[in-house]
Amino acid sequence: MKNKQILLFLFLLLCGASFAQNKEALSSAKVINTTNAKAHLSFLASDALRGREAGTADGDKAAQYIADYYKKIGVKGAVDGDYLQRVNATRIHLSQSLQVMGSPYQPVIDFFNMPSSISLPGFQLQTDSILFAGYGVIDDGIQSYNDFQEQSVTGKVVMLIGSGPRDGAFNFQDKVKYLAFHKAKALLMIEPVVDHKSDGLMQHLFNEQMLLEGSAELSSIEKMSQNMPIIYIGQQVADALLKSANTDLATVRKKLVESNKPYPFVFKTDLKASASRTFEAVHPANVLGWIPGSDPILKDEVVLLSAHYDHLGINPYSVGDSINNGADDNGSGTTGVLMMADAFMQAVKAGKGPKRSILLMAATGEEKGLLGSSWYISHPVVPLNKIISNLNVDMIGRTDTLPHPDHNYIYIIGADRLSSDLDAIIKKTNATYTKLELDERFNVRNDPFQLYFRSDHYNFAKQGIPVTFFFSGFHADYHKASDEIGKIDFDILCKRTQLIYYTAWELANRATKPVVDKKVE
Incomplete structure (x- = not known):
């Protein structure tokens, strides 16, 4: 016992010595x-x-x-x-526009395109109808739930609320894959960040993206979306679109929350959008x-x-x-x-x-x-x-x-x-x-x-x-x-x-x- 105590003392002494100033x-x-x-x-x-x-x-x-x-x-x-x-990196610069019922909105202030979803040399989008499909969830992992119900997305511009209570088992990538597989025309994602930027800095950052040479990020999203434009929109654009359906974002959000049920509907409107991207090696x-x-x-x-x-x-x-x-x-x-x-x-x-x-x-x-x-x-x-x-x-x-x-x-x-x-x-x-x-x-x-x-x-x-x-x-x-x-x-x-x-x-x-x-x- 005495020998063990001596060894322990020496060990502690050595540990203390190693940390002495x-x-x-x-x-x-x-x-x-x-x-x-x-x-x-x-x-x-x-x-x-x-x-x-x-x-x-x-x-x-x-x-x-x-x-x-x-x-x-x-x-x-x-x-x-x-x-x-x-x-070796590539800087992506964007040029983008969006109009609702003939009224133009400001890039990044009111909307912005996911750079990697913009097919080359760019896209021109025009539609007279939109499918609103809540949060875009088709499987919440808890119960049988489908925000699309019987609505087909093929050839349609689909508008979704960016995040919701059922997103855990069906995330953003799942939604994009589903829409792309079923050949949706475009995705309008209502994204709060568009409405809550602290200052013009976010505008600058969202107008460009930089990727490493050989990065899998761009190619994977391109493959996932299959050239389906993904446009993030804020509340102002969402309300302008939903006005044609005699409603607004706050109302449809409330209905989804209170009913806890899917609420898909197609409404008539006039939407025009375009975007292109250029590349700069840096x-x-x-x-x-x-x-x-x-x-x-x-x-x-x-x-x-x-x-x-x-x-x-x-x-x-x-x-x-x-x-x-x-x-x-x-x-x-x-x-x-x-x-x-x-x-x-x-x-x-x-x-x-x-x-x-x-x-x-x-x-x-x-x-x-x-x-x-x-x-x-x-x-x-x-x-x-x-x-x-x-x-x-x-x-x-x-x-x-x-x-x-x-x-x-x-x-x-x-x-x-x-x-x-x-x-x-x-x-x-x-x-x-x-x-x-x-x-x-x-x-x-x-x-x-x-x-x-x-x-x-x-x-x-x-x-x-x-x-x-x-x-x-x-x-x-x-x-x-x-x-x-x-x-x-x-x-x-x-x-x-x-x-x-x-x-x-x-x-x-x-x-x-x-x-x-x-x-x-």
Whole structure:
């Protein structure tokens, strides 16, 4: 019994020692300071970069700044000695129109077309009748239910309410497949997002779409819809159409809810619509830096630090300031990664470099659907099975409106989804160095924002790589031109970056890598 107690004491002592404050880590972390943070972010979030949109010259300027800085501090290029990993992508531009009873409606303001449902070279749609079929459900998985009843959809323009109480077992794709198989002429989907856009930014985003070269997304939807136009409409267009049937959207919604029964009907109207799409090849870049490990064995294992540097560019629909500077989203995270790169290089120059290698990824196209990290997964410059963990930084420069004791907090998301080790390492590191409030309210399966799936770390999590998403929360300037550098809290930005750096230091230098002991979600 005594021997067991001694062994337990030694084990706890060793565990505590591995997390004692490391003087080399503390010394190298001195470059993570407000002076350096302001220098980086003053450029990245400046009007000169015009919002750093992926696939533009402005986005390329940001990429080159990051590459030049890596070169300046001695970080190696990870792409055959270079820093830029070019991504092959296609930008889709739309031209679209819609009229009801001769009255024109505004693209994206009142309606928008699903880009991938527009057959080439485009479509011209005209009809004098429409089939309204409730939610478009034919099997709710609970009881025999059919919103179409005996109504045939062949050759008809079909109008559906976008979502309803029976959608669980019969989703959007099921509806599209059903209508396309039965040769419907077009689908009008009543979609609340058309009526609830916060500002002109959504207009800009819905007018274009960007896809990776070889992406299955476009081709799969094209095959699914079989060139059947899918047009999202808001309440204004829906009411204009239903007026011909002497009703409106609120009335038919109420009838469906109160009766709990299908309510299909055909009504006469006059609808004209057209759309076309053009393609533009674009080649934004991931910026990949490499710090080789110092240990002859452990150097083959890699810690990945990532942050997307792209933002939303210029909003042509904006009144007043049209530049989406993205100081917090994600100039703050990019700034954090640049300072962490500098800190690791300080350790290298002092002869105390990390035992494992560090891969630094400033990702492009996150705002377009995690495109840069998706491209990396398909075109890795460091094999995915060598990456032991990904620490992803997206928005760490502000304080949100949710309750916290003070601004000394950070949301951690996903740390325990694949590895109990990684979660424990972060918490112990925080207790040892930074003592931030580690808020996990978004790290739940029923998170309404589903943040675990919404930034670049998720592409690595899908490969079974333990990840953590560091995030400081939403604020009133999220995805708006008002996300400016003047609103950044540089002190807390640096403190949060220090937590991530010390965590990366521990991952890079500990004897064992985090054990993956949970299944991929």
